[in-house]
Amino acid sequence: MREPAVQGFAGRAAIAGIGLTELTRRSGRTELELAVHAARLALGDAGMPPAALDAVLSYHMNDSAPSLQVARALRLETIGWHNDISGGGSQTASILGDAAMLIANGVARNVLIYRAMNGRSGTRMNTASTGPQEHFTLPYGMAGPIPMFALAATRYLHDTGLTAEHLHAVVAQSRQNAAANPRALRRAPLSLDEYLAAPYISAPLRAADCCQETDGACALVLTDARLAPEAPRVRAVVRGGGPGCSAMDRAPDVSAIFSGTVAPMLWAASGMRPGDVDVALLYDAYSWLVPRQLTDFGLVRPAGLGDFLLARGHAGVNPHGGLLSEGYVHGLNNVAQAVRELRAGRETALVTGFGGSYGSAALLTRA
């Protein structure tokens, strides 16, 4: 028997529609056009007219279209609750909680969530600020997230004994999973020799270990679960973090990421267990985040992690290819895939959002 869920919104919001634009390297469209396109696809998928929306939520890093502009472009005469949440990958799962709380509390009935970005042709992430520490790191030639998370990755590989071969297993599996996904930006197989021969960007990370810089938008329509009895439910959502790779000057474990903190929160909040998860959509902005989350969430025991990866035990993770191969709409495309999986008959999906050692996680369940 499951423990009763402790979150008041558990099961009361449903994801009724998903929309994803074409994922490209050069969209030739504004973020607003991308957002509106994705929103219309999600509304169409939900069978809902735009006018039924009474709330709009998005997250951004000053690189997106504001929610009010999107609402106006959708020709909403009035809008209720709307917010442009400042943040990146840490929001991927928790924005579902924001929407679910609005719905469960009667603040809104139908909530549009979107993330729109020209992540390749417009504002690229690779020089995004790494925070106030920059005064001490920039003079040495450090900028952007890749060297930052490479520093964490070196220590992670050192502590776990994992090697380039294991990172290859993560990326190669992602490519293999993406092979059947027409939306994916990278679908070609990646052999170990090809992987090892590729240059590093910031060792131990090669380009293949980093997610695809992408132009595109993803949207979700959440609604009161009573109005969408067939749609996947938001069962539990947590957001938090602690010491780790976001503040390496003080962290006991510089390779710690959000999942070390939020995984126990998620199991406590949901009354569920790792064994209940039958598909995991893990935020794979970097290859090493996959094994790190697998053990943090208790999906794999640390002792057997290396062999598990080489045996491709993670084949079911990110069945669409994830952020490494499908594309990078700041993680929201992983949530869309979770909905597809639940519609196809899976019972429980885990989706995660990474922002260094801060982030979020959600459990979605079949109606």
Add this chain to the structure above:
Amino acid sequence: MGADPDPYWTACRRGELAIQRCTACDARVHLPAAECPRCGGTDLPFEPVGGDGIVHTFTIVYRSFVPAFRGREPYVLAWIDLPEGARAFGSVVGCPPERVTVGMRVRVMFENDLPVWRPA
């Protein structure tokens, strides 16, 4: 919260690595902070450290995202554990990048008033 880091850079110009010490609890505090993260103390004078360190983690940058550093790759960025009980950021110089390891002993030196680390 940050603190005025000027005394840190002033010490660097003297060829000295100076790290805050909390006079209330004796903790070393770095990167510079206005309050001690351990006890909240606000008296945090910058005091010299011995200059020894151990590589906690590192990366070798082959493709720099800092325009001024393009063409200077590969170079090593590292977090260095100080025996006094703080962690410093810097580059590791004086050996081929691929020789750097976690746990390697290093010693501070100054290049253009910037503390960098070489194999001890």
